[in-house]
Amino acid sequence: NAGVTQTPKFRVLKTGQSMTLLCAQDMNHEYMYWYRQDPGMGLRLIHYSVGEGTTAKGEVPDGYNVSRLKKQNFLLGLESAAPSQTSVYFCASSYSGLAGGINNEQFFGPGTRLTVL
């Protein structure tokens, strides 16, 4: 099993350009998440999905869009990149996300380092 994979690993964009980050998991997990990590800010949740065809906003959703057309994939899009979106982006997945459910441990991908000039 590959676990959670992310594509690409690194990317440099110019302000105003668009791009899509791809996250894939092969663990048949229902829940998937996109985070950004900035120095001194910890992890901040951008968007998440509780199942195929569903998405929901997290803590910092502005400037990002997501789609979950297939259970195993979760895409994060930047329509018009800004320097403030320079960050490391992590995708994660879990079997469930609900309180009272079984282990909701999240498994993380290796990250995408994005620089917007």
Add this chain to the structure above:
Amino acid sequence: ELKVEQNPLFLSMQEGKNYTIYCNYSTTSDRLYWYRQDPGKSLESLFVLLSNGAVKQEGRLMASLDTKARLSTLHITAAVHDLSATYFCAGQGAQKLVFGQGTRLTINP
């Protein structure tokens, strides 16, 4: 809404010493997770604490959960340099985990 706070945020210690990282959370969370992150790397799951009084140990690390006090601790025994990393705790929120700010641990020879 669940909030999770860790302290200290930075910790520098000598090899061979013991120390504890604290993770407090604001509302009921019946489970608690600990992760480790090495510089430039992803997050790796360390412990999953599923009930009040749960204690788990792996090598020099031991994690515990007290749901009544809304407190989890990560205890480091006889620290070694290889344990230098950032440690995150996370509580169970609605449909997602809520992460603490992280504790950057540096262990000096």
